[in-house]
Amino acid sequence: MSTSTVSATSAAPKKGGGRRKLTLPWILLIIAAGLALVSVVRLISGANDLTSVGQFSGALQLAVPIALAGLGGLWAERSGVVNIGLEGMMILGTWFGAWAGYQWGPWTGVVLGIIGGALGGLLHAIITVTFNVNHIVSGVAINILAVGFTQYLSNFTFDKTPGGSSKQSPRIEPITEITVPGLSDWLATLQGKHWFLISDAAGALGGLVTNLSLLTVVAVLLVPATWWVLWRTAFGLRLRSCGENPVAAESLGVNVYKYKYIAVIVSGAMAGLGGAFLAIVSTGIYQEGQTGGRGYIGLAAMIFGNWMPGGMALGSGLFGFTYSLRLRGGAENVHAMLLLIAILLVLAVAWQLYKKKYLQAGIAAVCSAGLFVWYALTDQVPSQFVDAAPYVTTLLVLALSAQRLRMPKADGMPYRKGQGK
Known part of the structure; x- marks a missing residue:
């Protein structure tokens, strides 16, 4: 079966519908514009930690598990399977990664986290x-099962080891970190x-x-690898x-079940890697x-990115940056935001x-004025x-x-x- 034949099964977006695909030049332009805007805010507010090396380093580390969960959601949903169970799969990744990591080293933990x-x-x-069960029901069930399953396992594994307890593992040996000298x-x-x-x-x-x-490098490379x-x-x-159209794909010889299985297993592996990273x-x-x-939040990043790896990475970076603001400088940085x-x-x-949507413009103007007043009348x-900032960001991004x-x-x-027969 030729590639051009299968492409006919994937319906293209209608004119005027959906968003344009985020190409690399557009992504770089968005990043540059966002950086310039944050720079203006930093100068006005005096919150110099807003764009510090530590802030961006922390944001990257916090964005990686979100991005891996987002990649997992992208693999599953591109095959037609909604994966609400990413949270549970991440939980399995954290437990199996830690269980193997403290015994046999961090890279073994990474592999076991992926498998979990x-x-x-x-x-x-x-x-x-x-079995054709509702995807949402299955995902929620997996999230609940993962919590109970890992709690049960912790009671007779970590609880009986030095430095561990029923709620945490012993310390895991760190993975090598890179700093470019000079x-x-x-x-x-x-x-x-x-x-x-x-x-x-x-x-x-x-x-x-x-x-x-080094695991951060691997995780970042998975974004272009997924796109390719x-x-x-x-x-x-x-x-x-x-x-897009499984019936048409089947009629052209595609084994739909096989591809869905592969996609959802890869989805779980990505989420497990995110959990092991945590x-x-x-x-x-x-x-x-x-x-x-x-x-x-990884699912939210995937939706924000319009089911595309580049947009998903941008969304993950935004959420990671917000998380990092909460951890570094707290109230001062969030006040600047x-x-x-x-x-x-x-x-x-x-x-x-410009689009002549006057009601939406009025609502945005009122919200903007309120925030300007809030910023001017307070110091913190x-x-x-501050604690709710990442979740508020998630809601705002999805709403917009x-x-x-x-x-x-x-x-x-x-x-x-x-x-289809």
């Missing part, structure tokens, strides 16, 4: 693809000058070459055709509840006026708002982007072999 997540994906595939120090010095845009760019680049775990496999190979084209790299220890909803959001809403007002924000999204046409729809 893949087993969760296999279970989800059996339930949804073979370049890292130079960028840190340049960032410390606090020059407009130049210092901010130095902070961003410094975060990419300072204390960078799904959009530049015949295998990827067949897999995506299963998410346990081995982020904290160096397994702790009960440490995923903290990152599987769900009020100004950033207010400026973004001003730009939204201009855009809505309540600690509760939801109207221009295009999910795979057969995503979440039941499919039986031979149903």
Whole structure:
């Protein structure tokens, strides 16, 4: 079966529908514009840690598990299977990664974490693809089972080892970190000058070459690798055709069940790798509840990215940056973000006026004015708002982007072999 033949099964977006695909030049332009805007906010607010090397290094580390969960969701949903169970698969990845990591080393933990997540994906595939159970019900069940299963295992494994307990594992040996000598120090010095845009760019680049775990490098490379496999190979084209029109794909000889199984197992493996990253790299220890909803936020990043790897990576970076703000400088940095959001809403007002959507423009103008007043009359924000900032960001991003999204046409729809006959 030729690649061109299968492509006919994948319905193209209608004119005017959906968003344009984010090519590399557009992604770089968005990053540059965002960096310039953050630089303006930093100068006005005086929150110099907003674009420091430590801020970007922390943001990258926090974004990686979210991005891996997002990649997992992308693989599954491109094949037509909704994977709400990513959170549970991440939990399995954290437990198995830590269990193997403290005994046989961190890289063994990474492999076992991937396998643990893949087993969760296999279970989800059996339930949804073979038995045609509702995808949401299956995902929620896996999330609940993963919590109970790991709690049960911890009671007779970690609880009986030195340094462990029923809620956490012993300390895991760290994975090698990379710091580019000379370049890292130079960028840190340049960032410390606090020059407009130049210092901010130095902070961003410094975060990419300072204390960078080898597993972070692997995780980042998985984003372009996923794009290449799904959009530049015949295998990827067949897999995506299963998410667009499985009946037509079957009529052209595609084994739809096989591709759905592969996609959902890979989805679980990606989420498991994200969980192993949390346990081995982020904290160096397994702790009960440490995923903290990152599987769900990964799904939000995938939706924000319009089911594309590049957009998903941008969304993950945004959420990771927000998490890092909460951990570094807390209230001061989040207070500065009020100004950033207010400026973004001003730009939204201009855009809505250009499109002659006066009601939306009015609502955005009122929200922007409120944020400007809040920023001007206060020096800090309540600690509760600081803690909630990542989740508020998730809701805002989804609310602002939801109207221009295009999910795979057969995503979440039941499919039986031979149903088109």
